[in-house]
Amino acid sequence: MDGETQEFFVSFVYAANAAEERKMLWEDLKAHQDSPMFRNKPWMVVGDFNEILKLEEHSLHEVHSVVMPGMRDFQELVQYCSLADMPFHGPLYTWCNKRDNGLICKKLDRVLVNAAWTTEYQQSYSVFEAGGCSDHLRCRIKIGADTIRPHKPFKFTNAVIHDTRFLPLVKEVWGATEPLYPSTSALYRFSKKLKALKPHLKQFSKDSLGDLVKKAKEAYTQLCKAQMATL
Known part of the structure; x- marks a missing residue:
């Protein structure tokens, strides 16, 4: 160094x-x-x-x-x-x-x-x-x-697409934001629509599948406790 x-x-x-x-x-x-x-x-x-x-x-x-x-x-x-x-x-x-x-x-x-x-x-x-x-x-x-730890990125859970409520939710949120049309600001508006959709998808995933991150951490913690007890 x-x-x-x-x-x-x-x-x-x-x-x-x-x-x-x-x-x-x-x-x-x-x-x-x-x-x-x-x-x-x-x-x-x-x-x-x-x-x-x-x-x-x-x-x-x-x-x-x-x-x-x-x-x-x-x-x-x-x-x-x-x-x-x-x-x-x-x-x-x-x-x-x-x-x-x-x-x-x-x-x-x-x-x-x-x-x-x-x-x-x-x-x-x-x-x-x-x-x-x-x-x-x-x-x-x-x-x-x-x-300082960096901000955690948004993770999309693929399993939610099989829920019948998924596409209607996306359609509702997408339609409530500014429409897209060919212009120099189209990509900017597209990113804004995605950002607006993100919190809805996070909540939808949590309601549909539960807190997967929490469940995974709990399972991992139990595994680690068993390993530490062995050693």
Whole structure:
């Protein structure tokens, strides 16, 4: 990033399932650490590392308390690059196999930062939260100040066209506004007619189908609660 904010680097990773295949990624990250371009610059490494750093990051650590070679390789990488977990909110485990029998949860996803990042962005943190149908939690990273959210666009629900009241409503509203005729202002009047129709369609959709946005959010919230309870 340029300007008043110091330049920083972000590496997104998706590590292989096999420990031997992950070694190539670990070597690439070490090369980044040794690069003059990265030296003494804030650096964040985020993604699915497909490996844990500590035994307690496995839900069955009390049963399987053996440090595997892949875990040692990951620990050696983190030490070599002087990386540490960014402060985070949410469950310790970020992945589960979603099995009714033999459920296993692990912390496979994380945000690692170097000392330069911690110094420059002391207020940064990450949030791990349920993301829907995925077997991984999703991650949000907070670095700077809040931004203003843009205005949500109007969404037309196609299902309302099958309601017998739909076309009469459109005809009534369309006829109540200024008629269209060939002129330089025709497009402007056309847009005004569409804007006049929008609130009627929003209310019609809500009356016919209920609050679909609310229903979808409620269903999504229930799904996320179930995922968070599992993890």
